[in-house]
Amino acid sequence: MPESQAGPVIFAAGTLMPISSPPLHDGAVLVRRGRIAAVGDLTDLGRENPDAEVRFFPNYTIVPGAVNAHAHLGFRRKDAPEGGTFSGWLRGLIERLPEKEAWTAEAARDSAREAIEAGTTYLAESSPYGECLPQLAESGLAGTVYAEFFPHEIGAPEEAVEFIVGKARELGKGLPERVDARVSVHSPYTVDPESSRLAARSTREMGWTLAIHLSESPEEVEFVKSGTGGLADIFGSNEWGGAGVSPVRYARDIELLAPETIAAHLATGVSEEDIEILAQTGIAAAHCPRSNDFLGCGVSPVPAMIERGIRVGMGTDGLWSSPSMNLFEETLFAVELHGMSGAAGLELATLGGARALGIEAETGTLGAGKWADLAVVETSAEGGDPERGVLEAAASGGVAATVVGGNVIYNRLGR
Numbered sequence: 001m002p003e004s005q006a007g008p009v010i011f012a013a014g015t016l017m018p019i020s021s022p023p024l025h026d027g028a029v030l031v032r033r034g035r036i037a038a039v040g041d042l043t044d045l046g047r048e049n050p051d052a053e054v055r056f057f058p059n060y061t062i063v064p065g066a067v068n069a070h071a072h073l074g075f076r077r078k079d080a081p082e083g084g085t086f087s088g089w090l091r092g093l094i095e096r097l098p099e100k101e102a103w104t105a106e107a108a109r110d111s112a113r114e115a116i117e118a119g120t121t122y123l124a125e126s127s128p129y130g131e132c133l134p135q136l137a138e139s140g141l142a143g144t145v146y147a148e149f150f151p152h153e154i155g156a157p158e159e160a161v162e163f164i165v166g167k168a169r170e171l172g173k174g175l176p177e178r179v180d181a182r183v184s185v186h187s188p189y190t191v192d193p194e195s196s197r198l199a200a201r202s203t204r205e206m207g208w209t210l211a212i213h214l215s216e217s218p219e220e221v222e223f224v225k226s227g228t229g230g231l232a233d234i235f236g237s238n239e240w241g242g243a244g245v246s247p248v249r250y251a252r253d254i255e256l257l258a259p260e261t262i263a264a265h266l267a268t269g270v271s272e273e274d275i276e277i278l279a280q281t282g283i284a285a286a287h288c289p290r291s292n293d294f295l296g297c298g299v300s301p302v303p304a305m306i307e308r309g310i311r312v313g314m315g316t317d318g319l320w321s322s323p324s325m326n327l328f329e330e331t332l333f334a335v336e337l338h339g340m341s342g343a344a345g346l347e348l349a350t351l352g353g354a355r356a357l358g359i360e361a362e363t364g365t366l367g368a369g370k371w372a373d374l375a376v377v378e379t380s381a382e383g384g385d386p387e388r389g390v391l392e393a394a395a396s397g398g399v400a401a402t403v404v405g406g407n408v409i410y411n412r413l414g415r
């Protein structure tokens, strides 16, 4: 029987950071049937709920679990293609695709495990045709697989979109309660405008979110604008490269941008005007700064996007462009890159990701009614910037336990 089906449990720590309310000393959450029933003082909750099992971590801090808004599970740690330029890296990746088939499942299992041991509770995964769904579903994480499709492998736009939507529906059958399958329009250089438009339209009609990569690299900007450069060398100009506009404008023109859309990266060539388009269309962004750094993709204007009211979450991307699946470590990198406070960073890693994915009513903070998704971090959270202390500890192996929907899926303390 999963623990979430058993009796009530109180998870408590020296410090509890609900994010949606101020930190609590000796704070606790009462969990019933996987959801948070109450948040408060350990002594009070214990007295009011004498039947609850108490799991108290005195010298630790409990925070909401990390929400990874953009990841790929299917890359293993070794053999990554060289970084430096996006198109050079992508060329290396494409060359290795045949051998990758042999170890994708194992890599996906390892990546998911690494994410869990770093305090991740929800993960948005993108993989070709949703190939990493089995490993996400069996990991204990909550999450979504976004099935990427490559229309030239399938057929005309209508046929390709019908296929991938049917595929996502098929994948969605018989999954754990909090795992689902959706569609991804991979990128402006791999998916033609008509297939992109149709996929966005039909998934939106069903109320599905849609994952895309957008404005990631200098080569993508050049491809969309002029139909030339490193990506055109790989894919050809594909008839649609050379639209004469920025990737963001192009994506808007083909109706890809809407509140259901989560755009990963937005790292290169995002102008003030583009930010305005992103704000007006209501899209969400997944910020993957370590991948952008590794691939020579520039710095996403995240502070300006947040200022403009754009929802931003954090993403690790995959192990071939990023050093780890640790979302808190990714966030610490962003905090340093943008000069943010620890509190702003911790919010990005948790509530920010949940908002970006449209699941903030379900997870992202420790509040009554939400799933009990939390991480127990080895830090007393004292000093000038306690939230930064949490990020630093979690970034360097300090996550002691991870709880998803009330189930303890990782616990190195054994209590």
Ligand SMILES: [Zn+2]
Pocket (backbone or CB within 6 Å): 070, 071, 072, 126, 213, 264, 317, 318
């Ligand atoms: Zn990606």
